[in-house]
Amino acid sequence: MWEFITLHWKDGIEILILAVLLYQGYRFLKATRGARILTGLLTLMLGLTLISQLLELDVMNWLLSHFSVFLAVGLVVIFQPELRRVLAELGSHRFFSLNSAEAANVDLLLETMVELSHKRHGALFALQRGIDLKQFAESGVMMDAKLSSELIRTVFFPKTALHDGGMIVEQGRIVAAGCVFPVSQKEMSDRSIGLRHRAGLGVSEESDAVALIVSEETGALSMCYRGKLEHDLELNKLKSRLQQILMFGDDEDADSEEGAK
Ligand SMILES: Nc1ncnc2c1ncn2[C@@H]1O[C@H](COP(=O)(O)OP(=O)(O)OP(=O)(O)O)[C@@H](O)[C@H]1O
DSSP: OHHHHHHHHHHHHHHHHHHHHHHHHHHHHTTSTHHHHHHHHHHHHHHHHHHHHHTTOHHHHHHHHHHHHHHHHHHHHHTHHHHHHHHHHHHTOOOSOOOHHHHHHHHHHHHHHHHHHHHTOOEEEEEOOSSOOHHHHTTSEEEEEEOOHHHHHHHTSTTSTTOSSEEEEETTEEEEEEEOOOOOOOOOSOTTOOHHHHHHHHHHHHSSOEEEEEOTTTOOEEEEETTEEEOSOOHHHHHHHHHHHHHHSOOSOOOOTTTOO
16 A cells, blocks of 8 residues: 555646646636537547547547647637636735725725615626726726716716716726626526626626626626626625625635526
């Protein structure tokens, strides 16, 4: 037994590292739009490899072994938004607690969302983190204003010039409002989820931003992060999820749109 351990402890470490990497990769990718492409590609590659090995198809074998290089490059291209997000998160990892200014901004935002919800005024926010949302800010009106409840409520007041679209918030400043975010193409079982929620989901798929949504129709408060919609959250749950994400990046496996209340 001891001999076995001394001979194979390195293999054990290797297996452990690979298992952790594969599991983290799976967790990271399963919610992204590229996951299906990856599953399709891997199934195709495995199927072809199996057939060509069984039937000893030399040309096919050769092609497959060389194709893996192109596959690797292809994967980098397919997962470019996700990779960008991971790298940005690695660069901006913060620990332990929000500072008092950040905590005050979160409170202000959530209190304002509750007020909007009571009035059934729809709203969409993207909280910018590591990745610059400039491209989306430019689709709206640049504001560069201090975050305040009054200003938010004015912007999202129905029929005003800026109420359509999303607001980008960064470190206590309103960067821009009336912004067009990318609309997620993700399949959702809940047909009542419309464009505002899809736009929140979209911006969270393409960046590390946290999107917050107030539903005009129901007043429900929702959050999107890393391409997952947590729909109709209670205020306390929303607050703790938001703090968790802003502090640690992530976290627990969030429930998907199907479930979260
Ligand atoms: N690409 C987009 N980027 C930002 N905001 C958008 C985008 N598309 C739609 N919206 C906003 O969503 C509003 C329409 O929301 P819609 O009713 O379709 O969505 P919903 O998810 O059902 O939300 P609600 O529950 O508030 O009705 C638009 O008036 C606009 O303000």
